Amino acid sequence: MNKTELAGFKSRIEARLADLAEHSASEKEAQSIVELEQQAVGRLSRMDALQNQAMAKAQQANRDIETHRLQAALARIQDGEFGYCEDCGDEIPEGRLRIDLAATKCVNCASG
Structure with a gap:
């Protein structure tokens, strides 16, 4: 992978x-504590608010995982290891990296 392609991946990351x-x-507000207000909110509305809060927290957990993976990809760029399989050392195809910027394995190693 040449420097121009590497810079392109870095900017996308x-x-x-x-x-x-x-x-x-x-989304910070959506994850905040649901207040119990008997007069202002009915039981079903509170249940809906709790469900929305749970979904917001799950989405945040997914964002945290993706953020961690992308930061690791930036570290691999810095170390000159980006684009190489962590198992076999072969080059990861550029098409795979376009789909998953944080891919760490080639297709063969990822499929088992």
Whole structure:
């Protein structure tokens, strides 16, 4: 992989990390504690609010996992290891990296 392609992947990773951070910041309120207000909110509305909170927390957990994977990909770029399979050392096809920027294994090793 040449320097231009590597720079392209790096900028895509950084853009995705910024997007994830923006989503996390905008979703903070949805993850906050659901207040118990008997007069203002009915039982079904509270259940709906709790379900929405749980979904927001699950989405945040998924964003955290993706953020961690992308930060590891940036570290691999820094170390000169990006684009190489962590198991066999072969080059990961560029098409696979376009689909999953944080891919750490070639197709053969990933499929078992």
